[in-house]
Amino acid sequence: MLGVNRFPRSRLFRWMALRHSSSKLFVGGLSYDTNEPVLKEVFGQHGEIIEAKVICDHKSGKSKGYGFVHFISKDSASKALAEMDGQVLDGRNIRIQYANKKEGCCNLNLEREMSRQITKGKDEGDEASQDLNVYHKVSFDHV
Template identity: 60%
Template sequence: MHKTPIVCARALLFQTYALPLPQFLLSVRHHSSTNLFVAGLSYNTNETVLRDTFGHHGQIIEVRVICDHKTGESQGYGFVRFNSETAAATARKELHGQIVDGRRIRVSYAHKG
């Protein structure tokens, strides 16, 4: 956002207006709407299981189960990135709350942070 000063009789005000988003920010916003965060995974759930489960809803670009860097054991969450927003939205809607490997998973859009 850009602020332009406006001089008033008793105060200095700022008029705020939005600048167009740079292309790289548009691609980040697009990327996150195709990237799903999957929580509540069984510690036995691996990337193959996630790919098989989510693959019914569209073409998958990447699957990652996050593991402890020392032990190599699953941390119980992961990410699934689709090639389209539509596929990600369908998978999120259809799979949130479903049972995978004996655990009820939570599926939401991943947020950069």
């Protein structure tokens, strides 16, 4: 199937691609004492940050030892990954990789937003409907 464009390039499809872009990093191996301001300060040296999040246990409120840093640009994320992976932060060697997008049922907010876009008086054959079909095919064929 050479020359066939499987993925339409509508505004909604571009939004989906950007939503799960490589500007978000997973940071593992964090010290349990590392908090969000520290994470933001350290990674902020590599570019502007949208959000720095340390994941905590719901019951105890204590860090689980990992978090996420979301940069404004892919270039900043790439630079941070290259320079920070394996470095020591609060006495621990941290591991960094690009964050994986959530698959399947965990991605309900994205699916709801796309459905909302489609049901705003659009036809079944429009680009948004095609994008939702592609999204379902890509996301749920693995399950």
